[in-house]
Amino acid sequence: MTVIQEAPVDTEEQILGLYRAHLSKGRATLAELFGSHMEVESSGAWLTTSDGERFLNAGGYGVFIMGSRHPVVMEEVERQLHRHPTATRILLEPTVARAAEALVSVVPRGLDRVHFALSGAEAVETGLKLARAGGFKRTVSMHGGYHGKTLGALSATAKEVYQQPFRPLVPDFLHLPFGDADALEAELSAHPGEVCVILEPVQGEGGVIIPPKGYLKKVEELVRSYGGFLILDEIQTGFGRLGEWWGADTEGIVPDVLLAGKALGGGVLPVSAAIAGREAFRPFDKDPYVHTSTFSGQPLLMAAVKGAIRAIEEERLVSRAMDLGARLLPRIAETAHRNIPDLVVDVRGQGLLIGVELVEAGIAGELLIELFNHGVVANHSMNGSSVVRFTPPAILTDSDVDHLVDSFDKATRDLVRGAARMPEGGN
Numbered sequence: 001m002t003v004i005q006e007a008p009v010d011t012e013e014q015i016l017g018l019y020r021a022h023l024s025k026g027r028a029t030l031a032e033l034f035g036s037h038m039e040v041e042s043s044g045a046w047l048t049t050s051d052g053e054r055f056l057n058a059g060g061y062g063v064f065i066m067g068s069r070h071p072v073v074m075e076e077v078e079r080q081l082h083r084h085p086t087a088t089r090i091l092l093e094p095t096v097a098r099a100a101e102a103l104v105s106v107v108p109r110g111l112d113r114v115h116f117a118l119s120g121a122e123a124v125e126t127g128l129k130l131a132r133a134g135g136f137k138r139t140v141s142m143h144g145g146y147h148g149k150t151l152g153a154l155s156a157t158a159k160e161v162y163q164q165p166f167r168p169l170v171p172d173f174l175h176l177p178f179g180d181a182d183a184l185e186a187e188l189s190a191h192p193g194e195v196c197v198i199l200e201p202v203q204g205e206g207g208v209i210i211p212p213k214g215y216l217k218k219v220e221e222l223v224r225s226y227g228g229f230l231i232l233d234e235i236q237t238g239f240g241r242l243g244e245w246w247g248a249d250t251e252g253i254v255p256d257v258l259l260a261g262k263a264l265g266g267g268v269l270p271v272s273a274a275i276a277g278r279e280a281f282r283p284f285d286k287d288p289y290v291h292t293s294t295f296s297g298q299p300l301l302m303a304a305v306k307g308a309i310r311a312i313e314e315e316r317l318v319s320r321a322m323d324l325g326a327r328l329l330p331r332i333a334e335t336a337h338r339n340i341p342d343l344v345v346d347v348r349g350q351g352l353l354i355g356v357e358l359v360e361a362g363i364a365g366e367l368l369i370e371l372f373n374h375g376v377v378a379n380h381s382m383n384g385s386s387v388v389r390f391t392p393p394a395i396l397t398d399s400d401v402d403h404l405v406d407s408f409d410k411a412t413r414d415l416v417r418g419a420a421r422m423p424e425g426g427n
Contacts, residue, residue, distance in 0.1 A: 012050065013035045033365075045393050045400050047072030047377070056403055059377040062204060062236040062353070065263040065321065066311045069395040073266030076307030077300060084115055085300040095263045097296035099305040104266075106245050106309060108254040113281035116291050116297040116305075120157035120235035120261035121148025122271035124198070127231040127257040128152045129291055130276060131196035133283035135228040136221035139196045140187055142178035144206030146383050147198060147233055156198050159172035159383050174278065178203060179211040188226035196229040201247020204236040206393075207346055208355025220253040226411060229280070235261035235272065236353070240394060243322025243351030256280040267393075271301045301356020321394040325351040331405045332356065332390070345386070354390040361385035366418060370411035376404060389390045 016036055019028040031037075040318035041048040044067040047057050052129065057064060066073070078422045080095065087093040100114040115126050128139065141147065141156040148154065149169060154163060176183045178199070188195050201210035201216055222340045223230045233254035237247040244250050248258060257280055263274030284291055295301070312318060333347035336356055345357040364386050370386075371378050381387040392404065 006358055010050070011037070012038050014201065017112055018098075022384045033369060044068060044070075044301030045396055052375065053292075054375065055372070056392070056407070058215055058390045058404060059379040060267075060391060061379055062241055062391045063265075064264045064267045064391075064393045065239050065365060065394045066239055066308065066315075066317055066350070068267050070266060070307070070395075072275075072311040072313050072314065073268050073304055073307035076303040076310070077266075077268055077352060080300050080303035083282065085107060086298050089294070089297075089367040093297070093299060095299040095302040095306070098303035099297070102306055102309045105258070106259075106313075107258055107275050108246065108248050109315060110254050110277050111258055111275045113276045113278060113285070115276075115281075115284065115291070117272045117302070118270045118295055118301075119148070119275070120272050121153040121258070122151040122293065123259040123261055123274045124148050124153040124156065124231075124233065125150055125277075126274035126291065127198065127259055128156070128196070130229065130257055130274070130280055130283060131229045133290070134229060134280060136194060136196040138174065138191055139173045139192050139198065140176055140184065141175050141198050142200075142203070143175050144178050144203050144209055144383050145175075145200055146203070149333060157383075174357075178206070178209060179215050181215060181222065185220060185222050185226075186221055186421055188228055193227035195223075195226070196231060197223055198231040198233060200233045201237050201250065202242060202350055202353060203214070203383070204353060204389070205382040205384070207357060207381040207387035208353055210348060210350055210383070214251070216247070216253055217251040220251075220255070224314070229257075230255040231257045231259065233259045235259050236391075239263035239308070240318035241353050243318065243325055243367075245318055258338060265301065265304045268307075269301050269304040271305055273305075314396070317394040321352045324396055325349060327401060328352075328390070328392070328404065329354055335405065335409050335412060339409065340416060343415065349390075352357070352390075352392055352394060356388045356390075357384070358386050358388065364388050364416070366417055367411060370414045370418075371407060373414070374407035374410045374413070381392045 014039055016028055016100050038050040045056055046054050048054050099215045103114055104112050117123050143158045147156040155170040155173045210408045232248055234246050257276045257390050258276050259274055265271035336344045336347050343359055343363055347356050379389045381389050
């Protein structure tokens with residue numbers, strides 16, 4: 001008789017040691033700042049650690065717009081897992097075709113070609129390569145923008161600390177101020193027919209930077225006037241995060257390429273996509289091998305895409321994100337300005353992308369820890385390190401909303417107490 005032994009239970013100390021030995025000493029140090037807790041389970045808006053503590057997940061860098069393990073997504077994925085998870089990429093495969101059809105049905109009209117990938121940076125590379133193949137040899141991105149860390153995407157990510165170790169980067173990239181249409185027009189007019197512009201509707205990693213009203217429409221008009229190419233990076237802002245399906249919808253624009261990711265996999269699997277117009281996609285239509293990826297469009301991932309779109313539509317999560325954001329933003333702002341008036345610079349947001357800007361990055365880090373101590377996971381912003389960012393799911397219940405606001409209230413009060421205990425001139 002065969003005896004099946006249960007796997008040994010991992011301890012925080014063991015896993016922390018493995019992080020140091022095989023993953024990243026820096027990641028291990030970061031984990032220690034948050035008490036070396038180990039997440040082992042997730043469901044909906046909540047995650048559970050190995051010691052049984054539960055945390056409201058308002059982080060995840062925008063991945064969990066429908067929460068974790070949404071039943072509709074899981075149903076699609078489990079069905080595909082037991083039938084045909086990985087394809088040859090030689091024969092016709094229906095799941096990728098249906099996923100592309102579903103995705104095209106919810107993007108701005110005129111975008112009808114899809115290239116699937118795994119990460120957001122891969123989607124960015126796809127968009128940049130479409131521009132280069134189309135003859136657009138100069139690329140403009142925006143200060144504060146974040147597009148990933150592969151070599152091409154990093155060239156568009158205007159952050160010196162990320163770029164410096166990897167120079168020289170891809171040539172002919174220029175960074176301009178976000179929200180400055182005049183600066184963009186000067187560059188486009190100087191190089192008509194040559195410029196690709198890539199930007200986000202709202203800069204998430206930049207610290208939830210919202211451009212002036214009408215800016216996106218003006219960008220589109222300028223790009224068209226001077227014969228340019230427009231890539232809209234909606235990897236974080238898309239799929240309902242801003243209270244619209246896409247940031248493009250807020251001003252009715254249609255880019256040449258729209259980039260999707262993060263929430264595209266339904267909070268279950270990693271998927272990204274570049275969705276393009278027919279003319280922009282022509283280089284890939286002409287030669288199916290000019291840009292490929294082994295796991296692009298694999299059936300299991302495509303099942304997650306189909307499930308994610310179904311879940312958003314069936315539960316009306318786009319409008320729910322708008323409504324929840326309208327409830328959360330003023331409550332978070334009021335609490336911040338009441339509890340930490342000398343530490344907060346601004347509270348801003350759109351939909352369920354909310355940023356609290358503090359006077360310095362160190363204070364933002366302390367607030368993240370205090371939030372965690374009160375049962376909420378949030379994020380810092382990679383290009384705006386003084387900004388604490390909330391990206392909660394659109395499935396929050398009333399009690400979840402109250403928990404988030406109450407935890408923020410307690411965290412900001414504790415932040416003040418901690419600052420009061422700190423010796424003058426030191427930390």
